[in-house]
Amino acid sequence: MLALTMGDPAGIGPEIAQAAWHALRESGPAFVLLADPAVGGRPVASVEEARGVFRGALPVLPGPAALATVPVPGHPDPANAPAITGSIAEAVRLAVSGAVAGIVTNPIAKSVLQQAGFAYPGHTEYLAALTGRSGGEVMMLAGPSLRVVPVTIHVSLRRALDLLSTNEIVRVSRTTHAALRRDFGIPRPRLAIAGLNPHAGEDGYMGDEERTLIRPAMERLRAEGIDLVGPMPPDTMFTEQARARYDAAICMYHDQALIPLKTLDMAQGVNVTLGLDLVRTSPDHGTAFDIAGQGLADPSSLIAALRMADDIARHRRTA
């Protein structure tokens, strides 16, 4: 059993939750939506009850805080922030206690929550803080064709260049390697380390970060017995032929990772948080306020996220 958080109830979360339930009600994995019953579904009083209900209806377990206002699709209300963050905190509580095998988070709108005093850049950092792992979290995007892990994430490209360091490349690669074994069941993972510059710098002719930052990180990782190749020319490392040679690509900045992932696997991408004690995935899209409530939202990424959380939880149990 998995827990699905409410997300922003003015976004597409409620409707993709229903659509995912339709798609998974027979095959599973089963999940319980942690939300104010105003968003829909059949209210239940416990995870146990949700398990029995799942084949017949989407079970909804109220979180610690009710909604302050009735959600209007496309019009988020900061007054509902406590219900939104409460759903996340409740999911963590259930996962830590073992009542659910993992959590999947519906999209939230940072700007809406921040108006209400929410102090975290996003889900991932909030979850790391709730579980006492701040600074240890790593974001992976995984699709049917490719897994990518950016070393720097939601900062400007100029700031990404300033933040990139040997230590961070080592930390992210090490966490990814451990997760590929524990969470994805790959006994001897192979990592591809991307270069930063065109043609991976072409021997320093177009940038020297490959020599000053990336190769030293690779040496440290190899000394730990991690199997890797790189620094790879970024433009040719995502072809079908190249992808066959690695299990995950460690990328130096957001778009180096996200361009190939979304170009190849747009609707199927899943965001997986590595480096936490609990299992957490999420769909790889936002609240989509512009289409909320119109029946246009594509549940594919949420369905893939639920399946992936279930797979990860199973791998951890059998590890």
Added chain:
Amino acid sequence: MLALTMGDPAGIGPEIAQAAWHALRESGPAFVLLADPAVGGRPVASVEEARGVFRGALPVLPGPAALATVPVPGHPDPANAPAITGSIAEAVRLAVSGAVAGIVTNPIAKSVLQQAGFAYPGHTEYLAALTGRSGGEVMMLAGPSLRVVPVTIHVSLRRALDLLSTNEIVRVSRTTHAALRRDFGIPRPRLAIAGLNPHAGEDGYMGDEERTLIRPAMERLRAEGIDLVGPMPPDTMFTEQARARYDAAICMYHDQALIPLKTLDMAQGVNVTLGLDLVRTSPDHGTAFDIAGQGLADPSSLIAALRMADDIARHRRTA
């Protein structure tokens, strides 16, 4: 009739020229290899003679300089630089005089030519200089799925950020727009302008170049009547759905353009030089010294380059 330059004769140029001839001998487009006959093919004395020969054999027209040494696959010799650059100069001469409709260039190795005193960063700049258009050239990569045009190219990512300017975005977009009309037969081209930062900066939250550099360029281009959208979030602009809405993507740096192009169209990508008076394409790969002479080279990109040069020349004639 097109002219194909020799390229570095120690690379895969000679063998992909033969393979392309096999693929195109019946259907065309016809082409003549401008090379020392030591690289193979049937020697001819003129473009006219090449035309008559093409169905029966790959015609080879000697350039102004013979090879100094017999080429050994995988072992380039700087002593052959005059023959290599001479082939390019001869191709330009034939194109400018109208004897051929366009030129396709086989790969050269910059480092080999530079040892022999060649003063240009690459083909494109040399061609621009030979035709009196230095500074006006623009590189497009075109595949079956996508056309991309990087505003900054073969520089480090850090330097790309320093070089990016409103003027260059305007120049490159304007040249691309004109070429889509004249060379690709698109009456009203639509351009997509990429953002620089993750999520195109998310309203300045992750970088401000979208506001300071890119939007001002878009305003100038719109004032000239050019149809464009942007600044687009780089990670979602190359999905199939997004690509349907534009004819070419103007990208801010090398890998933003080349990652999606090569991920989607690896073997089929063609390098097209826009902004010159002559028609010029090339395969989107290098000399591949490591596999030269072993029968392993894939001629797909060269074949696509020959077909595209022919298409462009035809569009120019009927424009």
